[in-house]
Amino acid sequence: MNATPVEPNESAWPAGRRKLYWCVALMLLAALAALAWIRTGMLDLPAVPANLTLATAGLADLNQMKKLNDQIWSTTPTGQQPALSPEALLVQRGIGAYRRGEAKAALEEMRQGIRLDPNNLVFANAYRMVVFAARRDFLAAARREMVATPKFPPELDRQPIAFFEELDRRHHTRETRLDLALAWVDEMLLFPALEVKAPSSVEAVDLLTQVIDHGDPGYVPALFARGLNHLHRPARLVWPESAKTPRDAAAQDLGKCVAIGRKLHTGSAHLHAVLAMNLGDAYVKAGRLSVAHSWWQIAQNLCHDDDVQAAIHRRYGWPDDEILDRLEAELDRSRGELDHPMTDLALMWN
């Protein structure tokens, strides 16, 4: 007797039960999708243009920038270093002169170097940091000596703003605009009075907006600087109509930075974590606390450096009803870090 092979019996899963399994599977999928949306979709990251490149985003050659930065700040004798370009040599010599206490000559040499390569953010950043340190030390000395209205010596008066205004007039690029904007932010950091901070912030944001809205919408350094500017504007300030910005202005700019960083896969984990944390802070200011918490958690997972972890832990400890006040205090503290000013672009390439 030949036994005929038994076809798989479809009726082994009754039609009703099969439908049930399908329903359960679909519900599980929907739940997963909802969960994923809650965790990521709600994070509101903006779309990044498909044609955006590292160069247009201002993120190309970060390794080379780091190397150049290390060289010009190096204390190793010049003969023992790889050969530097003439402009880099000028900047390096200027830094050396500043270290020897020859501020006037130092700044002049650095300016010469920058004029030879005006788009070089590493050189411009070095100049700003040197001027910042000199002005910071001068103000600290004036405070110690109880000088009521300190007046900067001529080489520091209106610097670095005056130099970058001149540079931008002669060589009008997105980089020189960025330098000038950051020089205004330096002014905010050095002077605690809101009456200085507010107009400086307006100047900086106007310049950065010119860069972003007129040709370089994906230029990350400008987006980051403008986002931080919005973030650090004290919530208690009341702005005239002309200078008012949307409540989520910081979140928009910083969100774009995060999205671009993710798309282009560049920047260190530390940089990504700092961006994510700042974005969380920006959402606090926009009144969206759950999104803020999500970004802080992302930052915590991105980088295990002690400073990032400690900063995130502090934020987790803020009760919702005090969160804005606590964030403002935290931002005040970070602006008060004058030994490591937040405008130091080295964060980008380090």
Next chain:
Amino acid sequence: MFVAAGFLWLAPRPEMDIGCDVHFEERAAVSGCLNVHSKVVLEAAFTNIMPWLSSVGAAVAVADYDNDGYPDIYVINSGRGDHNRLFHNHGDGTFEDVTERAGVGCTNFTGGCMHAIWGDVNNDGLLDLYVVKWGESNTLYLNQGDGTFKDVSHAAGVDHWGYANAATFLDYDRDGHLDILLCDYFAEEVKDPHTGKMVRNDLWHPVSTRVMHETFTDARNGGHKILYRNRGDGTFEDVTEKAGLNSGPWTLAVGAGDLNNDGWPDLYVANDFGPDELYLNTGATENPPRFRLVIDPRGHPGIGNDWWKGMNVDMADVNNDGYLDIYVSNVFERRYKTDEGNMLWLNCADPTFPGGRGFRNIAKASGTMDGGWGWGCKFADFNNDGLLDIIALNGFVTGDPNRNYWYQIQEMVTQTKNQTVNAADWPVMGDRDLSGHDHKRLFMQIHSRPGDPASKEPRFREMAQPAGITETYNGRGVAVADFNLDGALDMYVANQGAPSCYYVNTSFQGKKPPGFLRVLLVGRPELGIKVGDRVLASTVNAVGARVTVHTKNGIQMREVQGGMGFASQSEYAVHFGIPDASAVERITAQWPSGRVQEIEGNQARALINHHVRWVEGKKPEVLDLPASKQPRAARPETKP
């Protein structure tokens, strides 16, 4: 027994009465500072509602005009031909009426005095006096330094004619010169029905009786605000429009204080018959500064649902978090379903509001809502426990208690717009009563949840009767000061058409008093600080300056005010109750110039239990009182 014991054990702990032990004695007559207020009387065309229209004017302004260390008292009389009174404080528990010698009687020749504020308009270290009136030009008296005053109103350009009930000194642009903000109640002009033209609204010679508010909830036909900027050369300029203060509500009280901690004085305007207004000063971002009207999420000017009958405003940091909170009095009459009540607005971070600060009304939960028909109110720490208490006056029109006006008024409230404008259409008030027998409220702050550090919402217990505040006059202005420099805050209450009350704080007689600190700040306008393209400076009176006491248990902050709230000005010195002097870590002074000074450790603790004078740029000094001026140990007893 076990059940009862279990119940007692499980029952919630009662609220602690820390701070409720406070007592006052009324001594106006025996101290020589009694004034029986005379009411304003308008033209006969308004007879039907004269009790309503003549229901304001009792005001008091307290300041040490002769720099002898003791706060003096200026009280207002509003009746035609009557004069205001200046009571000089001898410092021995008695006062002397020095009005005539000083030349500040300000007899009501054509109108009626309503309020007065003290402020040093020329920064010469002597307090000047600005008197505001209905139907008569306001008067600015310059202190000559010899006990006399000189009328400089016209030359200074501040002789405004109108109907102001609210006025304050502030330095809105922080240039080191005191500016003046006035708010008129009635409109300054009215339409002449015969010519159709707008003419002066003279309530003593009216061309029309259509002078009342157009609605009970959103009237905009009241008087205007006038902001006088002090040019620093003895003259003022009207900058009202430039500063953005051009609305026309029925304002009864105004307060200036830095509500968002940006260093610039903001304004809370308490309006009758419409929403209150909150203006934030844009000085930090704009030069010259302007005032930006805050619109609440419902689109109303103000900070939330305020019940449209703002009678008074006071600002102080009631929960010790470093931000000024706001107390606004209102109309509360449970018997007639007018359950609107006073409002205690707690200042809290809120990114949705301009200035980053939102306000939450906690009056009901905190026990400060029922103030009766409210008028002047003040924050003050009466028992030196480090927690601010509230004195809240009330009472509108006293009449026959068996015949009240509530039915008539409620009928009018439900009418549609414009039917209230004509005073002639109002029902006759006659001898009817309208919340005229109210007991005052003394809300003493208590520790709501003992041992719970997370609890930051203040709670209060009403204690007026046990504290000895038993009179039922119609209270208007209340000024708080340490008149006898014994470290406990006293009060002077101006009652409408009735005797004033001088309440001496006797809480600590025969007991070891809790600690206190009383600081008189003296700014130095010449020490201005250049900030960007402007120079910020403090006024001599240091209006807007802050003193903060930092202790192991938290902070207490006070801001110097140049006259705050309805018909009253408290003394310029700021007072702190310090229950534990050993917990004090440091004391800071934050000046309008931007200068911050700090005293730490033992130096700070050494100031406790003293009256201190802190001059800008110098170290604080303890004031030594002349022996003859020491407060008397025993005071004459009186009954209210």
